[in-house]
Amino acid sequence: MTSDEQVKASHRNTPTSEEFRAFIASGWAEPDAAPVPRAEVADHAARRRAALSRQFPGERLIVPAGGLKVRSNDTDYTFRPHTAFAYLTGLGAHSEPDSVLVLDPTSDGRHEALLFFRPLAPRDSEEFFADSRFGEFWVGPRPTVQQLEQQLGIATRHIDTLPDVLAKDAGAVAVRVVRAADAHLAELVDQTRSRAQDAPSASAQQEADEEFARHLSGMRIVKDEWETGEMRRAIEATHRGFDAIIAGLPEAVGKGRGERWVEGLFGLYARHDGNGVGYESICASGDHANTIHWTKNTGPVREGDLILVDAGVEVDSLYTADITRTLPVTGRFTDVQRKIYEAVLEAQEAGLAAVRPGNKFSDIHAAANRVIAERLHEWGLLPEGVTLEQTLDRERGGWHRRWMVHGTSHHLGMDVHDCQMLLRQDYMDGELKPGMILTVEPGLYFKADDLLAPAEFRGIGVRIEDNVLVTQDGHENLSAAMPRTVADVEAWFDRIRSGADA
Numbered sequence: 242m243t244s245d246e247q248v249k250a251s252h253r254n255t256p257t258s259e260e261f262r263a264f265i266a267s268g269w270a271e272p273d274a275a276p277v278p279r280a281e282v283a284d285h286a287a288r289r290r291a292a293l294s295r296q297f298p299g300e301r302l303i304v305p306a307g308g309l310k311v312r313s314n315d316t317d318y319t320f321r322p323h324t325a326f327a328y329l330t331g332l333g334a335h336s337e338p339d340s341v342l343v344l345d346p347t348s349d350g351r352h353e354a355l356l357f358f359r360p361l362a363p364r365d366s367e368e369f370f371a372d373s374r375f376g377e378f379w380v381g382p383r384p385t386v387q388q389l390e391q392q393l394g395i396a397t398r399h400i401d402t403l404p405d406v407l408a409k410d411a412g413a414v415a416v417r418v419v420r421a422a423d424a425h426l427a428e429l430v431d432q433t434r435s436r437a438q439d440a441p442s443a444s445a446q447q448e449a450d451e452e453f454a455r456h457l458s459g460m461r462i463v464k465d466e467w468e469t470g471e472m473r474r475a476i477e478a479t480h481r482g483f484d485a486i487i488a489g490l491p492e493a494v495g496k497g498r499g500e501r502w503v504e505g506l507f508g509l510y511a512r513h514d515g516n517g518v519g520y521e522s523i524c525a526s527g528d529h530a531n532t533i534h535w536t537k538n539t540g541p542v543r544e545g546d547l548i549l550v551d552a553g554v555e556v557d558s559l560y561t562a563d564i565t566r567t568l569p570v571t572g573r574f575t576d577v578q579r580k581i582y583e584a585v586l587e588a589q590e591a592g593l594a595a596v597r598p599g600n601k602f603s604d605i606h607a608a609a610n611r612v613i614a615e616r617l618h619e620w621g622l623l624p625e626g627v628t629l630e631q632t633l634d635r636e637r638g639g640w641h642r643r644w645m646v647h648g649t650s651h652h653l654g655m656d657v658h659d660c661q662m663l664l665r666q667d668y669m670d671g672e673l674k675p676g677m678i679l680t681v682e683p684g685l686y687f688k689a690d691d692l693l694a695p696a697e698f699r700g701i702g703v704r705i706e707d708n709v710l711v712t713q714d715g716h717e718n719l720s721a722a723m724p725r726t727v728a729d730v731e732a733w734f735d736r737i738r739s740g741a742d743a
């Protein structure tokens with residue numbers, strides 16, 4: 242219904258006779274009628290929908306999965322549902338494009354959840370054999386309405402009946418839609434809303450939608466035990482991907498364009514173990530590490546370089562890890578690499594120590610940043626006469642930020658930058674609570690052409706990033722099993738290269 246239009250080639254229109262249609266529809270075994278077991282996540286998703294329902298009584302809430310985006314002509318990008326849809330249905334990577342979750346208000350002040358999707362077409366349909374985008378012959382089977390209902394415990398309807406529900410008592414019921422998930426559907430909702438008597442202004446409606454999106458984004462900020470379990474699985478898979486990178490570095494050096502080799506190795510593990518990468522992997526060797534989001538990965542990996550790898554596996558439920566390790570390609574740090582690496586590690590330790598309930602989110606950055614500023618001051622890199630306190634002054638200082646321009650932390654979950662829509666008061670200035678999961682990832686970046694950096698620092702960039710759960714009395718580093726200290730990283734290389742970990 243709302244996927245992009247594809248450009249179909251007219252030269253592929255094959256006429257089909259009645260005889261052929263009857264023939265291709267016949268001679269197939271009866272489909273498996275066994276009931277589908279209820280998914281483990283179904284109860285969690287029901288609880289999430291109930292929490293959402295309480296916040297918006299009497300309103301119709303529309304949460305689209307989003308549609309397919311055309312890559313070129315009649316081929317699409319890999320589909321990923323909008324996170325709000327995946328969170329509220331529990332469908333994750335198995336969501337179907339163009340699905341829509343509607344929370345329809347009921348007379349008792351609650352909501353009935355209705356899931357609209359395109360069910361498996363019967364075998365006497367043209368779709369079955371002729372539709373290269375949705376047909377079973379082309380992309381495989383989808384569940385039936387009954388199967389999806391059994392799996393999720395949500396009343397499920399054919400996608401074709403969605404417009405009726407959207408138009409139902411227009412005007413009498415306030416409607417909100419997740420605009421970013423599906424622009425076509427948002428437009429349809431806008432038209433329906435504007436036709437209603439005494440309709441609020443378009444801007445008032447869009448503001449209501451924005452508040453809805455913000456709520457959906459923020460309601461995921463505290464993770465329950467099931468979600469934390471998914472995060473642990475994502476991190477374990479990411480660890481295995483990094484093991485494979487270490488084992489593969491000699492080959493990456495030898496083949497040339499080694500950053501791509503490293504990206505491919507991690508991607509192999511991500512696709513094999515999980516749904517894929519949670520974001521484009523950053524595989525940045527040598528001076529490329531000083532480009533914070535280096536995802537081109539076109540460069541060589543050289544003996545003697547550090548390679549910064551920032552990558553995470555996303556599991557089928559769509560929870561993703563986000564880990565950075567900066568690794569010496571040979572397995573041994575040089576003295577100057579070690580000096581910079583240990584400053585970043587010390588900053589990370591300070592950031593980690595600030596992760597505890599009652600602290601503000603921004604306290605993590607403040608703690609890590611102070612160590613970064615201290616080292617740069619001590620090394621004589623700040624302008625002549627600038628004191629530590631002056632550079633740390635938020636309004637008038639900031640010289641140290643030349644060598645670390647990014648923040649230290651972000652929330653992490655189904656979106657790599659999770660809960661992104663929250664306002665400053667609830668994010669940066671928000672209090673840390675048990676169950677939150679976030680990153681701690683300071684860095685130091687000395688570009689090859691940075692004339693203010695000591696010559697021996699130039700071309701070295703370091704970031705260390707872990708994924709941390711806020712607990713009742715502090716934190717748990719969920720990625721603690723991945724070595725971080727200089728000695729532990731070097732031992733990691735020794736272990737893998739001696740075959741002990743392979």
Ligand SMILES: [Mn+2]
Nearest residue numbers: 563680682706
């Ligand atoms: Mn990150």
